[in-house]
Amino acid sequence: MGSQQSTSISPPHPTTTTDETNTGAPLTNIDTDLNNKPKRKKKTPPNLHGFKLIEYKCRKKRRAYDLCSSTKHKSFVAGRKLEDEDGDEQSCDDLFNIYKECIYKGMMADREKRGLKIPTDESALGGFVEDADE
Numbered sequence: 001m002g003s004q005q006s007t008s009i010s011p012p013h014p015t016t017t018t019d020e021t022n023t024g025a026p027l028t029n030i031d032t033d034l035n036n037k038p039k040r041k042k043k044t045p046p047n048l049h050g051f052k053l054i055e056y057k058c059r060k061k062r063r064a065y066d067l068c069s070s071t072k073h074k075s076f077v078a079g080r081k082l083e084d085e086d087g088d089e090q091s092c093d094d095l096f097n098i099y100k101e102c103i104y105k106g107m108m109a110d111r112e113k114r115g116l117k118i119p120t121d122e123s124a125l126g127g128f129v130e131d132a133d134e
Contacts, residue, residue, distance in 0.1 A: 054106030061099040068092035104128040 048056050055062075069092050075082040082090045107125055111118075119126035 050110060051107075054103060054110065057106060058099060058102035061095070061102050065092055065095040065099045068095050101128075 045056070068090070072082050072090060072092060104125060108129065111125075118129065121127065121130055
């Protein structure tokens with residue numbers, strides 16, 4: 001004779017309740033508020049090292065600068081001035097400086113991690129260190 005398969009239906013998990021809106025959907029006791037959700041630390045790709053890792057970490061700052069620069073260039077080509085809320089011509093310099101600072105800080109951290117000496121004042125990175133000290 002053939003063997004019979006038995007299927008067992010397990011009762012709902014003991015911490016489950018039903019939705020109060022009478023939909024019958026199970027709810028768990030886990031906090032469902034999106035604002036109280038624990039923040040996950042984003043992992044960097046394991047295959048990035050050196051400057052590629054620095055570029056990856058500064059990518060959002062670069063995108064902000066690239067978007068500003070592209071928008072400004074498009075308005076220039078169209079013959080329009082791109083103005084901010086105060087009526088002044090929009091500048092992307094602040095966004096570029098934020099991106100540049102991210103790159104320099106990453107380069108300094110990488111140099112320290114590798115045990116390299118402090119860059120000379122004649123280099124761009126040395127000039128950044130000198131300005132940061134002031």
